[in-house]
Amino acid sequence: MEGLHSSARGENGFFPENPLSPGSRYRGGNDMVNSDGQLYTIEGFAAAMIMLFTVYLVLGATSVYTPGDTHISDMQLEQLGTDALRMMNTPVNSTPGLNSTLQDVIYNKGAPGFTCGSGFNCNEFNTTFLNYVNNMTGSGTDNLHYTASVTYYDINNKTTGSLPLYSNRNLTGGEHPVRVTEWVIVNKQFPGTNVIQNRAVLVEVLLWRD
Amino acid sequence: MAGLNDDAQWIILMGFVISFSFFFLAMILNQSVVVGQTTAESVLDFPKNDIRDVRSVIIESAAIGDPSSVHNDIITISMSRKNAVVNYACVPAGCPNPYTINIHYNNGVTAYNETWLSP
Numbered sequence: 001m002e003g004l005h006s007s008a009r010g011e012n013g014f015f016p017e018n019p020l021s022p023g024s025r026y027r028g029g030n031d032m033v034n035s036d037g038q039l040y041t042i043e044g045f046a047a048a049m050i051m052l053f054t055v056y057l058v059l060g061a062t063s064v065y066t067p068g069d070t071h072i073s074d075m076q077l078e079q080l081g082t083d084a085l086r087m088m089n090t091p092v093n094s095t096p097g098l099n100s101t102l103q104d105v106i107y108n109k110g111a112p113g114f115t116c117g118s119g120f121n122c123n124e125f126n127t128t129f130l131n132y133v134n135n136m137t138g139s140g141t142d143n144l145h146y147t148a149s150v151t152y153y154d155i156n157n158k159t160t161g162s163l164p165l166y167s168n169r170n171l172t173g174g175e176h177p178v179r180v181t182e183w184v185i186v187n188k189q190f191p192g193t194n195v196i197q198n199r200a201v202l203v204e205v206l207l208w209r210d
Numbered sequence: 211m212a213g214l215n216d217d218a219q220w221i222i223l224m225g226f227v228i229s230f231s232f233f234f235l236a237m238i239l240n241q242s243v244v245v246g247q248t249t250a251e252s253v254l255d256f257p258k259n260d261i262r263d264v265r266s267v268i269i270e271s272a273a274i275g276d277p278s279s280v281h282n283d284i285i286t287i288s289m290s291r292k293n294a295v296v297n298y299a300c301v302p303a304g305c306p307n308p309y310t311i312n313i314h315y316n317n318g319v320t321a322y323n324e325t326w327l328s329p
Contacts, residue, residue, distance in 0.1 A: 155279075183284070
């Protein structure tokens, strides 16, 4: 054996014999059992574990993606509705005594149309509001729907009450609406008192897209 | 490991490098989702539109002399429908020009106070 190889390492890079067990006739281990493959097996296991753990982490990371997304579209819808109501509550110019569209709606003034049971100009509210929120660049229109009500303070009963304003579609429970509001000051009589006086009421709109 | 061919160590090393880069990518992806969600939540929590709305109606109310009926309406409806404690006062009372309005808004998370000067 000694005479076959003059250097410690053979021509293929293998040690000609295992120096830890000098009497071995096989490289890499003792007699009868060759342990060359042990290291490859351990490495194979390690690589498999790493790959499985990586796949688990990657899949786990992507599955929590949805909740953040819906909040952003809610926020945009809320801003759109608030802007529409703010526009409706702004008079066309600063002439004293000139009402905004929203004040006219609550006074039941403005363009004649059908009125609902609460004494508001529902037709004008419906037309103007849908026009503001559904207009899009180009020829198409958006698909926003709403349910609107007017909340007032009932002075006699010391509670707040709501009068329905109008809804262009009923809420069935499957929608995901956002709430937008606008304060309006009107000189009108509301339930709970008999006098006509300046009152602040809250126009509340549930807005959703389908 | 005497007697073994160690040429494949480079392959294993590259495997480790790639695996760790996957780890870091997964962690960055994970963190970005959390950051996006907390940002959206904090933006939604902040009552920007409520404050602008109530501030606007208070200034409008002061312009017509701050009648007590409107004052009570604003405070009561803010409490019942917006879950916010709102109070305000004209100085001097009755809002004769020029006047200032002290506006206070607090919904338990966000507090907003303002002294508004009439133009």
